[in-house]
Amino acid sequence: MPADTIPLRKGRKMPQVLEGARKVFLRDGFEGASVDDIAREAGVSKATLYSYFPDKRLLFLEVAKAECLRQAEEAVALITSDLGPREVLTMAATRIVDFVLSDFGIRTYRICVAEADRFPELGHEFYESGPALVRQRIVDYLRQAVARHELIIEDLELAADQFAELCKADLFNRIVFGVGAAVSAGERRRVVAGVVEMFLARYAPKG
Numbered sequence: 001m002p003a004d005t006i007p008l009r010k011g012r013k014m015p016q017v018l019e020g021a022r023k024v025f026l027r028d029g030f031e032g033a034s035v036d037d038i039a040r041e042a043g044v045s046k047a048t049l050y051s052y053f054p055d056k057r058l059l060f061l062e063v064a065k066a067e068c069l070r071q072a073e074e075a076v077a078l079i080t081s082d083l084g085p086r087e088v089l090t091m092a093a094t095r096i097v098d099f100v101l102s103d104f105g106i107r108t109y110r111i112c113v114a115e116a117d118r119f120p121e122l123g124h125e126f127y128e129s130g131p132a133l134v135r136q137r138i139v140d141y142l143r144q145a146v147a148r149h150e151l152i153i154e155d156l157e158l159a160a161d162q163f164a165e166l167c168k169a170d171l172f173n174r175i176v177f178g179v180g181a182a183v184s185a186g187e188r189r190r191v192v193a194g195v196v197e198m199f200l201a202r203y204a205p206k207g
Helices: 014-032 035-042 046-052 056-074 085-101 103-114 120-129 131-147 156-166 171-176 185-203
Strands: none
Touching: 014 035, 014 046, 014 056, 014 103, 035 046, 056 103, 056 120, 056 131, 085 103, 085 131, 085 156, 085 171, 085 185, 103 120, 103 171, 120 131, 131 156, 156 185, 171 185
């Protein structure tokens, strides 16, 4: 398969293939999901599934892109919310932490990294339709918060990147490298609280 092409064929059964794959991947993870299970869940034949996605990795990444898009669209409600920065940032950090630590999020990250040399366009497409879109939603919110004088930020893009990276503090690397036990709900809350406190300490108006 050429490294500069992604062989996706559009068709009327594409939505049900993606929805079936989403259910199986979320339930069984990437390794545990079989093509037979996905085809059965989607209500299509294996031949039909392969006509859309000749590689399970391509199907997984397409589902991951759709999942990130869904989360980005849900974030619009936060952007237009009349809640204060602490409440909005807490909800946003919670969503980001939950996603990056999920089996789905970790598998997606590992696949993009593993295939970066052979198929760089996979990671590029996923980033543009997923993390980059979420980043833009955060920038949009920060811009509105600055206009309301709730935050003082000169470089909105940098602040959005800082916020996202703070959400990965400690826990993300532990999961990616398989160090330690599963992350508890208490540890997640601790990281979210730390993200918000540090971000506001830097960008909230003083006095």
